[in-house]
Amino acid sequence: MDPKINGAFNFRDLKSPAVLMPRLRPRLLYRSDHLGALDEDDASHFRALGIRRVLDFRGIFERAEAVCPVPTVTVHSLAIEPxxxxxxxxxxxxxxxxxxxDAVAHMQDTYRGFVRQNTHRFAEFFAHLMHSDTPTVFHCTAGKDRTGFAAALILHALGATHDDVMRDYLLTNQRLKPMSMKGWSLPAHVVEVLYGVRPEFLQAAYQAIDEDYGSLEGYFSDGLHLGAAERRRLLELYLL
Structure with missing residues (x-):
């Protein structure tokens, strides 16, 4: 069971009942929403879990507005601007x-942009993961889009099925805070789309991968620079 993290609703171990991978090592890879609201109890949980590395996909202003307050972690910025x-x-x-x-179509464009404008950031993400198996949290602001795509990639690289990946991805809809219109200047029906995740969002990223790289395996090798040796390294670090 995931520890109770008061300041991060969408914090969870990538090894979860949603992902049917018995060999995936638990308590090494955690996905989350932003860590700027963590309290002292949360920091204590992080220390107990051995978390020392944070990979932050947020943009410059997002990071400045909600800085991670845990002094015992090293934060690496992999900035993808919203x-x-x-x-x-x-x-x-x-x-x-x-x-x-319209909102769905723009979200699909966002996911295509992960592939077509931000592949270098996801390559950096894998480079950090291959450096060591230090318990790690990777996150963005809500932990659903940039984080969701990163989670999909690492799960695929470790041998998860498409169904496993999609179950983990859609689990976010159960973990987000209840939707509020406070602070939004967009229509409610648009906010509703932006607030959650949908299969067609992630499918748009897969479509861009197929169009630009031929296949997911082509993306791993040519886009993310994960050759045979790098793939073996990932399996050694994160599988039992």
Whole structure:
């Protein structure tokens, strides 16, 4: 069972009942929303779990607004700047009447952008993971999109099935805080789309991978620089 982390609703071990991988080592890889609201009890949990490495996919302003307060971890920035809220906000300000389908399409573009503009960040992510099996948290702001794609990649690299990956990905919908319209300038039906995850979001990333790299294996080798030796290293570190 995941420890109770008061300041991070979407904190969980990648080894979970949603992922049917008996050889995946527990208590090494954790995915989460941002760590800026952790309290002293949370910091104590981190120490008890041996967590020493944090891989942060948030952009510059996101990090500045919610700094990780745990002094015993090393935070590595793998910055991917958020864009979808800004793009949709500009459209609304220009008088566009956005539909739910518009929001879904823009989220799909965001996921294609993970592949087409940010593959270097996910390559850095794997480089950190291959350095050692130090217990690690990787996260963004909500722990659902940038983090969700990273989780999908590491699970695939370790041999998870597509169904396992999708179950882990969709589990986020059960872990997020209840939706609130506070602070949003977008229509409620658009916020509802942005607030959760949907299979078609992740599928858009897979589509971009297939179009640009031929296959997921092609993406691993040509995009993420994970050759045979690197794949073996990952299996040695993170599988029993």
């Amino acid at each position: 864009t979808v809220v800004q793009v949709l906000g500009a459209l609304v300000a220009a008088g566009e009447k956005l539909t739910r389908e």
